[in-house]
Amino acid sequence: xxxxxxxxxxxxxxxxxxxxxxxxxxxxxxxxxxxxxxxxxxxxxxxxxxxxxxxxxxxxxxxxxxxxxxxxxxxxxxxxxxxxxxxxxxxxxxxxxxxxxxxxxxxxxxxxxxxxxxxxxxxxxxxxxxxxxxxxxxxxxxxxxxxxxxxxxxxxxxxxxxxxxxxxxxxxxxxxxxxxxxxxxxxxxxxxxxxxxxxxxxxxxxxxxxxxxxxxxxxxxxxxxxxxxxxxxxxxxxxxxxxxxxxxxxxxxxxxxxxxxxxxxxxxxxxxxxxxxxxxxxxxxxxxxxxxxxxxxxxxxxxxxxxxxxxxxxxxxxxxxxxxxxxxxxxxxxxxxxxxxxxxxxxxxxxxxxxxx
Amino acid sequence: xxxxxxxxxxxxxxxxxxxxxxxxxxxxxxxxxxxxxxxxxxxxxxxxxxxxxxxxxxxxxxxxxxxxxxxxxxxxxxxxxxxxxxxxxxxxxxxxxxxxxxxxxxxxxxxxxxxxxxxxxxxxxxxxxxxxxxxxxxxxxxxxxxxxxxxxxxxxxxxxxxxxxxxxxxxxxxxxxxxxxxxxxxxxxxxxxxxxxxxxxxxxxxxxxxxxxxxxxxxxxxxxxxxxxxxxxxxxxxxxxxxxxxxxxxxxxxxxxxxxxxxxxxx
Amino acid sequence: xxxxxxxxxxxxxxxxxxxxxxxxxxxxxxxxxxxxxxxxxxxxxxxxxxxxxxxxxxxxxxxxxxxxxxxxxxxxxxxxxxxxxxxxxxxxxxxxxxxxxxxxxxxxxxxxxxxxxxxxxxxxxxxxxxxxxxxxxxxxxxxxxxxxxxxxxxxxxxxxxxxxxxxxxxxxxxxxxxxxxxxxxxxxxxxxxxxxxxxxxxxxxxxxxxxxxxxxxxxxxxxxxxxxxxxxxxxxxxxxxxxxxxxxxxxxxxxxxxxxxxxxxxxxxxxxxxxxxxxxxxxx
Numbered sequence: 028x029x030x031x032x033x034x035x036x037x038x039x040x041x042x043x044x045x046x047x048x049x050x051x052x053x054x055x056x057x058x059x060x061x062x063x064x065x066x067x068x069x070x071x072x073x074x075x076x077x078x079x080x081x082x083x084x085x086x087x088x089x090x091x092x093x094x095x096x097x098x099x100x101x102x103x104x105x106x107x108x109x110x111x112x113x114x115x116x117x118x119x120x121x122x123x124x125x126x127x128x129x130x131x132x133x134x135x136x137x138x139x140x141x142x143x144x145x146x147x148x149x150x151x152x153x154x155x156x157x158x159x160x161x162x163x164x165x166x167x168x169x170x171x172x173x174x175x176x177x178x179x180x181x182x183x184x185x186x187x188x189x190x191x192x193x194x195x196x197x198x199x200x201x202x203x204x205x206x207x208x209x210x211x212x213x214x215x216x217x218x219x220x221x222x223x224x225x226x227x228x229x230x231x232x233x234x235x236x237x238x239x240x241x242x243x244x245x246x247x248x249x250x251x252x253x254x255x256x257x258x259x260x261x262x263x264x265x266x267x268x269x270x271x272x273x274x275x276x277x278x279x280x281x282x283x284x285x286x287x288x289x290x291x292x293x294x295x296x297x298x299x300x301x302x303x304x305x306x307x308x309x310x311x312x313x314x315x316x317x318x319x320x321x322x323x324x325x326x327x328x329x330x331x332x333x334x335x336x337x338x339x340x341x342x343x344x345x346x347x348x349x350x351x352x353x354x355x356x357x358x359x360x361x362x363x364x365x366x367x368x369x370x371x372x373x374x375x376x377x378x379x380x381x382x383x384x
Numbered sequence: 385x386x387x388x389x390x391x392x393x394x395x396x397x398x399x400x401x402x403x404x405x406x407x408x409x410x411x412x413x414x415x416x417x418x419x420x421x422x423x424x425x426x427x428x429x430x431x432x433x434x435x436x437x438x439x440x441x442x443x444x445x446x447x448x449x450x451x452x453x454x455x456x457x458x459x460x461x462x463x464x465x466x467x468x469x470x471x472x473x474x475x476x477x478x479x480x481x482x483x484x485x486x487x488x489x490x491x492x493x494x495x496x497x498x499x500x501x502x503x504x505x506x507x508x509x510x511x512x513x514x515x516x517x518x519x520x521x522x523x524x525x526x527x528x529x530x531x532x533x534x535x536x537x538x539x540x541x542x543x544x545x546x547x548x549x550x551x552x553x554x555x556x557x558x559x560x561x562x563x564x565x566x567x568x569x570x571x572x573x574x575x576x577x578x579x580x581x582x583x584x585x586x587x588x589x590x591x592x593x594x595x596x597x598x599x600x601x602x603x604x605x606x607x608x609x610x611x612x613x614x615x616x617x618x619x620x621x622x623x624x625x626x627x628x629x630x631x632x633x634x635x636x637x638x639x640x641x642x643x644x645x646x647x648x649x650x651x
Numbered sequence: 652x653x654x655x656x657x658x659x660x661x662x663x664x665x666x667x668x669x670x671x672x673x674x675x676x677x678x679x680x681x682x683x684x685x686x687x688x689x690x691x692x693x694x695x696x697x698x699x700x701x702x703x704x705x706x707x708x709x710x711x712x713x714x715x716x717x718x719x720x721x722x723x724x725x726x727x728x729x730x731x732x733x734x735x736x737x738x739x740x741x742x743x744x745x746x747x748x749x750x751x752x753x754x755x756x757x758x759x760x761x762x763x764x765x766x767x768x769x770x771x772x773x774x775x776x777x778x779x780x781x782x783x784x785x786x787x788x789x790x791x792x793x794x795x796x797x798x799x800x801x802x803x804x805x806x807x808x809x810x811x812x813x814x815x816x817x818x819x820x821x822x823x824x825x826x827x828x829x830x831x832x833x834x835x836x837x838x839x840x841x842x843x844x845x846x847x848x849x850x851x852x853x854x855x856x857x858x859x860x861x862x863x864x865x866x867x868x869x870x871x872x873x874x875x876x877x878x879x880x881x882x883x884x885x886x887x888x889x890x891x892x893x894x895x896x897x898x899x900x901x902x903x904x905x906x907x908x909x910x911x912x913x914x915x916x917x918x919x920x921x922x923x924x925x926x927x928x929x930x931x932x933x934x935x
Contacts, residue, residue: 105553115544395740406759409773473664479659490922494918495870530667541928587762588763606765607877611876619773
């Protein structure tokens with residue numbers, strides 16, 4: 028893919044009084060990609076999307092759309108469009124009138140508008156009879172599609188999404204996630220999606236940007252972020268994880284000493300350098316003796332939880348920390364609470380996060 | 385909350401009693417208006433509708449009707465406009481002095497109308513304005529525009545600001561947003577505010593009493609006649625005034641249902 | 652959006668603020684000015700003397716004020732007790748019936764209060780609806796029930812009932828059902844439920860309703876004139892007489908100022924404690 032930058036954010040900051048909602052945000056959005064911005068609530072992602080759409084102005088920094096600065100252009104003058112969290116469908120208009128709204132604003136003739144609305148209904152796999160239906164008569168999933176159709180009718184350069192699936196129930200959400208990804212492929216448009224749900228981000232996106240406390244922690248593919256997080260925050264945000272503080276000389280876990288390891292491992296840390304050793308729970312296995320894996324820890328089983336297809340175990344280690352382990356059902360441990368285990372994993376399945384500064 | 389059957393029954397009975405209490409005096413006025421005798425005593429011996437004939441024939445009554453109608457129509461129109469913007473400031477926009485504004489708007493409602501009427505009388509005098517029906521319009525507005533604002537505000541609270549933002553995002557200008565989104569969505573509130581404004585102005589007495597000058601409204605004339613110089617026309621005109629309100633409410637309900645029917649059919 | 656909110660909010664508030672500035676604030680200011688003028692002058696171009704306030708005390712005008720305030724307090728208390736069960740039922744028990752009651756009560760408001768009070772005098776007078784029928788059917792005649800203090804309070808209760816009922820119902824509707832259920836579940840009796848849950852949670856509605864009825868009743872005029880005869884002279888009546896019959900504007904203004912100050916303090920104190928967004932914006 029010839030990567031052209033469509034939207035470039037440079038040094039973007041937003042303050043609300045003394046509160047810094049966004050700090051020095053830099054990001055290049057590539058034409059045609061599906062980028063998801065994920066973060067816990069309060070991380071600043073809604074503030075960011077409001078700046079990107081033009082409903083708010085940044086305190087500092089630039090937004091360039093294909094090289095042109097747009098940060099002080101109001102929303103109604105920008106060629107971008109957003110699907111709102113509440114969908115913001117006009118309740119006093121029919122489905123058809125909602126979809127036609129941007130065309131009407133642009134002053135297109137009624138016949139053209141209707142033709143385009145029908146095309147979009149088809150694209151979103153809604154029956155044509157829906158044209159005259161009222162919004163209140165549509166189900167949650169149908170309203171979702173109408174909102175999408177309306178945004179596409181605008182024919183935006185970039186389509187933004189502000190957690191539009193968050194109000195739906197689990198099954199419908201799963202189905203729409205896949206549909207949205209499919210729609211992205213069919214339309215070839217640039218999608219920028221905001222959510223607090225990591226699962227949503229992983230299913231749909233080409234790239235994920237993890238946001239925390241008003242800045243990006245990491246921007247990469249889902250796979251990279253999961254396996255090679257750049258910070259403890261990202262590691263923990265991306266699901267269950269076991270973390271051990273280590274340094275170049277002390278491989279046994281700083282201040283705990285419960286971690287055992289082979290001597291000749293290259294962790295990529297200099298002698299006095301401090302870092303965090305990370306291993307995902309699915310890579311931890313039961314080992315026969317010390318040395319049969321690169322790292323090992325002794326633990327006593329506290330509890331077993333059933334998570335559908337997987338099982339989740341919590342072990343108490345000698346030093347009072349907890350180790351979590353996940354196994355597929357077929358690999359279930361035959362054990363009871365109180366049983367002692369030696370647990371181990373290999374360097375290839377671990378990752379070392381270097382401490383910053 | 386599970387109120388027991390007997391409690392519920394008692395509450396229904398109580399509600400009916402309160403409503404009866406509110407309407408009992410109107411029953412008396414109604415009977416009085418069809419009594420034949422010039423000097424009214426109950427029980428009524430002979431019924432007659434002749435007073436209605438005289439009321440319709442009376443030029444005074446027609447003049448009163450025209451003045452009352454004119455004031456009420458203007459008050460309703462102005463209240464709808466002022467109240468629409470007031471409601472946006474009250475409920476929609478989150479601006480710095482909003483909670484102060486909300487309280488200032490309420491002050492004229494929390495104020496004895498007779499005293500307000502007299503204060504306005506002195507104020508018009510200080511300005512050198514001779515009171516007539518136009519000053520009464522101003523007086524009514526002081527009390528009714530805040531009420532209209534509150535009625536529209538109730539609607540404006542349930543209005544999702546994202547709708548306006550979405551319209552703006554799709555290229556609509558401020559004026560287009562107002563015309564396409566805000567006004568249509570608040571319309572039910574605006575119409576009921578207009579209806580309230582008309583009816584409250586139509587029936588208002590304490591403000592009109594001091595601010596109409598040489599002109600006179602129906603409630604004022606009734607009061608004057610009750611206090612001094614009772615005529616059998618008093619209950620008749622009273623009933624006609626009430627009938628006017630009822631007619632308007634009836635029309636409003638009918639129009640509302642026709643609209644509702646039409647829009648449910650079109651979908 | 653923040654800047655836009657500030658600007659549009661301010662702009663939208665302007666029309667009604669202009670109406671209130673010209674029709675409410677300015678008249679009150681003029682009344683306040685007049686109250687400082689020497690008695691019986693009609694222009695503001697005099698040296699302020701505050702004579703009128705002395706007259707007000709010396710000639711026992713405060714008695715009218717006390718009558719008005721006293722009757723307003725009694726009417727407010729009675730209305731609270733009368734309206735509570737109905738407001739409770741409208742908010743929590745009745746379903747579509749609550750709408751019917753609301754419509755019926757609101758419609759009564761559209762009938763001029765003097766027509767309704769006139770109706771009561773037709774009902775209660777000697778030879779009226781009650782006495783006339785009682786005499787004709789049962790042979791029990793009695794004097795008319797009009798022209799005394801209790802009937803004025805009755806008139807106040809009658810006229811201002813909706814002003815207590817609706818805020819109260821709105822306040823009671825703000826009580827979450829699960830709070831009541833939780834309290835019952837934790838062993839609260841009906842009485843404890845009322846004291847611990849209902850009254851505190853409905854407090855904003857109670858405050859608004861009581862303030863509204865008290866203030867309107869304290870400045871009421873028609874009830875004492877149409878039902879009370881001359882049993883007592885209320886403060887609004889004194890103000891009217893001073894402005895019209897006696898042509899003593901400074902005295903009328905001074906009386907108004909005293910009433911306005913009392914009402915103003917109560918309303919400011921009361922409204923400052925009420926969150927209007929939660930009362931009016933409840934129906935979202």
